């Protein structure tokens with residue numbers, strides 16, 4: 154289970170794509186992220202039909218799938234990262250299909266053996282997540298569920314009961330991708346509304362790409378999630394750019 158990370162400070166949660174643009178480059182990406190301010194990593198599992206992803210992450214899925222980055226290869230990558238950074242939580246960010254194909258129990262067992270601490274499965278609604286959660290928890294894995302601006306009280310309660318460690322709040326309805334700005338007022342009031350219903354920590358993602366965004370989000374939420382802005386630099390192997398982005402994001406969280 155993902156431990157005390159939320160008790161220390163508001164974490165910066167960074168998504169990257171495993172095996173992209175090559176296995177070595179993705180390991181290097183994880184290192185740059187963890188050495189410069191990322192507290193938790195979301196490890197992207199390449200998938201052929203990433204319906205919730207915008208063009209940057211979609212392109213990364215496509216290349217990695219074409220390059221033969223299967224879940225087994227992703228687990229080799231997570232094992233390597235975990236050996237180098239034993240204290241940093243790694244969350245598998247995967248669509249349900251690869252889990253279905255491997256079998257829930259098998260997936261959880263292998264994930265655990267290869268350094269994974271938790272799962273986020275964006276296309277698995279909490280109503281259908283009971284079985285995976287039970288098995289995952291038996292293997293010591295957290296399962297984090299998502300809420301969106303369209304989620305009403307009943308769903309907030311359900312997700313609050315089911316989500317381990319924290320809830321992933323999707324800032325806007327739509328797909329992943331960098332945005333110039335977000336509807337801050339709406340976002341803040343929605344997070345505050347959810348916090349009235351649950352004690353769970355709320356991390357916010359979708360559209361976050363700069364320090365300024367991270368600063369605003371950390372003023373009302375418990376964690377900040379960044380994906381596309383990272384994957385864009387990862388794809389270009391711009392590790393210097395990645396380093397300054399993570400530093401900027403980290404330093405902006407209060």
Ligand SMILES: O=P(O)(O)OC[C@@H](O)[C@@H](O)c1c[nH]c2ccccc12
Pocket residue numbers: 168195197205206210246275328329330331358359360361362378379380381382
């Ligand atoms: O890319 P963004 O807009 O910074 O959002 C984070 C996001 O990439 C990451 O958490 C993620 C990657 N793929 C997903 C699919 C669904 C939900 C979330 C995700």
